[in-house]
Amino acid sequence: GKEKWPRGEEKVWKDAMRDVDTEVTSITKSFVNHVQTSLARQPYNLDNLGAYQAAALSVRDNLLVNWNETALQYTRKAPKRAYYLSLEFLMGRTLDNALLNLGLKDQYSEGVKKLGFSVEDILDQERDAALGNGGLGRLAACYLDSSASQELPVWGYGLRYKYGIFQQLISPAGDQLEAPDPWLDNQNPWELPRLDVSYEIRFYGQAERLGDGTPRATWSGGQEVLAVAYDVMIPGCYTKTTNNLRLWESKPKRGFDLNSFNAGNYEGAVEASNSAAAITSVLYPNDHTTFGKELRLKQQYFWTAASLADILRRFKNIGKPITEFPDYVAIQLNDTHPTLAIPELMRILIDEEDQPWSTAWQIVTNTFFYTNHTVLPEALEKWPVPLMEHLLPRHMQIIYDINLLFLQSVEKKFPGDRDRLGRMSLIEEGFPKQVRMAYLACIGSRKVNGVAELHSDLVKTTILKDFVEFEGISKFGNVTNGSELTPRRWLDQCNPELSSLISSTLKVDKAVWLKDLTRLEALLPFTEDEAFRKEWAAIKQRNKERLAHHVQTTLGFTINTNAMFDVQIKRLHEYKRQTLNILGVIHRYLTLKNMSAAEKKKVNPRVVFFAGKAAPAYYIAKLTIRLIVNVARIINEDPDTKDLLQLYFLPDYSVSLAEVLIPASDISQHISTAGTEASGTSNMKFCLNGGLLLGTVDGANIEIAEEVGESNVFFFGHLTPAVEDLRYQHTYHPTPIEEKCPALANVLNQVSAGLFGDAHVYEPLLNTIRQGDHYLLSDDFDSYIAALAMVDEAYLDQTEWVKKSIRTTAKMGKFSSDRAINEYAESYWNIEAQKIA
Numbered sequence: 001g002k003e004k005w006p007r008g009e010e011k012v013w014k015d016a017m018r019d020v021d022t023e024v025t026s027i028t029k030s031f032v033n034h035v036q037t038s039l040a041r042q043p044y045n046l047d048n049l050g051a052y053q054a055a056a057l058s059v060r061d062n063l064l065v066n067w068n069e070t071a072l073q074y075t076r077k078a079p080k081r082a083y084y085l086s087l088e089f090l091m092g093r094t095l096d097n098a099l100l101n102l103g104l105k106d107q108y109s110e111g112v113k114k115l116g117f118s119v120e121d122i123l124d125q126e127r128d129a130a131l132g133n134g135g136l137g138r139l140a141a142c143y144l145d146s147s148a149s150q151e152l153p154v155w156g157y158g159l160r161y162k163y164g165i166f167q168q169l170i171s172p173a174g175d176q177l178e179a180p181d182p183w184l185d186n187q188n189p190w191e192l193p194r195l196d197v198s199y200e201i202r203f204y205g206q207a208e209r210l211g212d213g214t215p216r217a218t219w220s221g222g223q224e225v226l227a228v229a230y231d232v233m234i235p236g237c238y239t240k241t242t243n244n245l246r247l248w249e250s251k252p253k254r255g256f257d258l259n260s261f262n263a264g265n266y267e268g269a270v271e272a273s274n275s276a277a278a279i280t281s282v283l284y285p286n287d288h289t290t291f292g293k294e295l296r297l298k299q300q301y302f303w304t305a306a307s308l309a310d311i312l313r314r315f316k317n318i319g320k321p322i323t324e325f326p327d328y329v330a331i332q333l334n335d336t337h338p339t340l341a342i343p344e345l346m347r348i349l350i351d352e353e354d355q356p357w358s359t360a361w362q363i364v365t366n367t368f369f370y371t372n373h374t375v376l377p378e379a380l381e382k383w384p385v386p387l388m389e390h391l392l393p394r395h396m397q398i399i400y401d402i403n404l405l406f407l408q409s410v411e412k413k414f415p416g417d418r419d420r421l422g423r424m425s426l427i428e429e430g431f432p433k434q435v436r437m438a439y440l441a442c443i444g445s446r447k448v449n450g451v452a453e454l455h456s457d458l459v460k461t462t463i464l465k466d467f468v469e470f471e472g473i474s475k476f477g478n479v480t481n482g483s484e485l486t487p488r489r490w491l492d493q494c495n496p497e498l499s500s501l502i503s504s505t506l507k508v509d510k511a512v513w514l515k516d517l518t519r520l521e522a523l524l525p526f527t528e529d530e531a532f533r534k535e536w537a538a539i540k541q542r543n544k545e546r547l548a549h550h551v552q553t554t555l556g557f558t559i560n561t562n563a564m565f566d567v568q569i570k571r572l573h574e575y576k577r578q579t580l581n582i583l584g585v586i587h588r589y590l591t592l593k594n595m596s597a598a599e600k601k602k603v604n605p606r607v608v609f610f611a612g613k614a615a616p617a618y619y620i621a622k623l624t625i626r627l628i629v630n631v632a633r634i635i636n637e638d639p640d641t642k643d644l645l646q647l648y649f650l651p652d653y654s655v656s657l658a659e660v661l662i663p664a665s666d667i668s669q670h671i672s673t674a675g676t677e678a679s680g681t682s683n684m685k686f687c688l689n690g691g692l693l694l695g696t697v698d699g700a701n702i703e704i705a706e707e708v709g710e711s712n713v714f715f716f717g718h719l720t721p722a723v724e725d726l727r728y729q730h731t732y733h734p735t736p737i738e739e740k741c742p743a744l745a746n747v748l749n750q751v752s753a754g755l756f757g758d759a760h761v762y763e764p765l766l767n768t769i770r771q772g773d774h775y776l777l778s779d780d781f782d783s784y785i786a787a788l789a790m791v792d793e794a795y796l797d798q799t800e801w802v803k804k805s806i807r808t809t810a811k812m813g814k815f816s817s818d819r820a821i822n823e824y825a826e827s828y829w830n831i832e833a834q835k836i837a
């Protein structure tokens with residue numbers, strides 16, 4: 001609304017089309033050209049949104065050339081390729097990333113400036129592509145970036161949801177409200193509709209075995225839906241390689257159902273067409289829980305079937321026999337969501353390609369790879385057999401066949417062990433019976449991995465223990481998520497000042513160290529260089545001011561930038577223990593309230609930030625948000641404490657918000673109950689940006705501490721092996737919290753008494769701790785408070801703190817997604833880099 005235009009000078013706009021070509025003038029020329037032709041708008045009369053669109057279209061032209069060249073060379077050389085099947089890709093914004101990867105950011109900044117725009121304002125117009133919930137989806141996005149940067153022939157396959165993750169609003173009472181995210185409302189310049197690439201996908205209908213001595217069957221009738229491809233270009237960093245992410249959209253097969261139409265049932269016909277379009281309408285906003293909704297299963301099959309059909313068509317173009325499929329194709333299953341690809345490939349090989357069962361199974365088990373992302377029992381996918389039989393009758397037959405042969409081989413190895421057969425069956429007994437997707441993914445894959453050392457060990461010793469005993473340990477591996485940290489986005493892009501300081505200090509071009517993060521180790525000697533430390537600290541300070549400015553302009557709060565910035569940003573979940581953090585904040589508040597003025601003088605001010613979404617049906621997680629918001633309301637207004645303690649819940653956490661928060665953090669919290677966070681990935685991003693880590697001995701925290709040294713992280717809490725015993729104690733020999741942890745009891749009682757309003761509202765949340773305390777808050781509270789005190793203490797010595805910060809960044813080499821993707825490429829997929837000339 002406040003924008004002023006026309007912008008720039010009319011003469012400059014006119015001259016733009018006539019200037020002799022230099023790098024910058026060819027940019028302005030292409031920009032002005034897109035304004036006039038693609039956008040059909042008048043030049044010299046354009047708002048920031050229009051400018052963003054013109055810039056995006058112009059950058060897209062650059063990408064398209066590389067994208068076509070990459071595709072052409074892959075087709076010509078026909079190397080083995082890998083396909084990353086993920087129901088979520090949390091891409092965030094594209095323009096800035098594309099500019100940096102192309103090495104054109106400075107030229108574009110100059111070009112748009114000539115026309116009267118600031119590149120920052122333009123970049124800010126882009127809406128996040130938020131087709132994901134959290135870690136799993138962001139990891140997929142980072143892996144695509146790294147694959148392209150490492151010149152690896154990898155494509156992503158996902159769904160083109162009309163609505164991404166919901167927009168989070170906070171009501172006056174502090175409740176999370178969910179609004180739809182119509183991210184495609186302003187045309188998306190980054191996708192290319194491929195109306196020529198489409199497949200017919202069947203649901204329901206009848207499956208009949210031929211009964212001719214072959215395993216073949218027919219599948220007919222039911223509903224047929226069209227899958228149409230939309231392609232998204234994935235540029236590599238400082239390379240021509242530009243890979244592809246193919247997203248499927250569902251459409252009715254023929255506008256609408258002709259049969260109903262002929263029968264005069266117009267409404268029925270429109271309904272059928274709506275139900276086809278509904279398949280890709282919305283991303284399910286739950287992570288770590290399964291719901292058993294038919295539409296979700298439809299999404300999973302629709303996407304895996306379309307992707308496999310596409311992969312198969314490409315393979316067939318090479319002209320090799322189908323038995324060589326695994327020599328040309330590796331398919332990575334991002335958790336169990338795409339597991340139906342296993343019975344679907346069996347169906348194609350048997351029913352359509354007429355392969356014998358054993359050949360088909362041989363092909364399948366050499367093609368797929370399965371990554372597990374959580375050991376939480378409520379997140380292990382299961383589908384009711386009756387639903388599967390109804391929606392996918394042929395696949396259910398195949399799953400039964402797989403199970404029969406599988407259990408026969410288990411019986412052979414462990415004769416008479418009925419318990420074991422029951423435990424390992426793909427079908428869980430009960431009402432209804434359910435298909436255990438993790439087991440199907442495991443036996444249908446060539447290799448299985450977890451995402452950090454501890455997590456991979458837990459996979460092997462808990463949820464897949466029987467499978468390790470049966471199939472042998474060598475099938476089970478680990479690829480630590482160095483991943484989620486794309487060195488480009490999560491340093492160069494979100495923290496440009498730190499990036500330039502590193503380049504000038506190391507005397508190495510960023511094109512080099514951004515692609516070899518281990519080079520950061522050369523920063524270590526500079527911990528002793530006072531001038532360097534000063535500059536390092538000054539950059540952190542400016543990043544804090546940038547965040548404060550962002551909060552001021554978007555929310556109207558004034559933040560004390562002389563305070564320590566303490567950040568916890570992630571999905572709201574009991575296992576991630578945001579509740580522990582907020583109870584710790586209350587504890588600090590109560591302690592400050594009891595201090596004398598003299599004591600307060602010694603206290604270092606702290607600002608605590610939270611951000612994150614809760615699944616809409618996750619009542620306890622939503623109560624935690626409400627508590628945070630209401631505690632903030634009280635303490636930020638309290639004259640006794642407000643200079644020393646501030647608390648903010650920043651609504652609508654997103655990739656873009658993370659890009660502002662992460663570089664500004666002094667300390668970040670990763671405080672899951674030991675053994676519950678598979679890896680965590682923001683922990684690495686904070687550390688890369690010189691933020692220190694306060695955490696439990698869990699997930700990738702452990703490996704981060706191994707790299708940076710335990711003296712540079714703040715660890716607390718019980719260790720994984722103790723968790724089971726502690727839970728047993730809670731259940732069978734509960735000790736009242738008053739006795740076990742008086743400090744925590746006091747905090748809980750203050751909340752119950754209504755210190756933050758709504759006395760009764762928080763009881764269900766508090767009761768999760770008072771009764772059962774599954775996530776062990778009462779066991780870890782005291783050591784948590786002690787760790788927070790150690791952080792305070794350490795922060796007082798700013799020289800040593802900055803040294804820790806530098807050391808932390810310097811030792812993050814291992815956690816590059818480039819390293820992770822190379823491990824997948826070499827040890828799993830067996831694919832090689834392809835130089836695109």
Ligand code: 7GP
Pocket residue numbers: 133134135136137139287288289335373374379451481677678679680681699
């Ligand atoms: C997450 C894990 O919780 C997190 O620890 C890990 O870093 C991340 O995956 C990437 O590996 N899991 C999910 O986001 C998720 O939805 C359920 O898991 C399938």
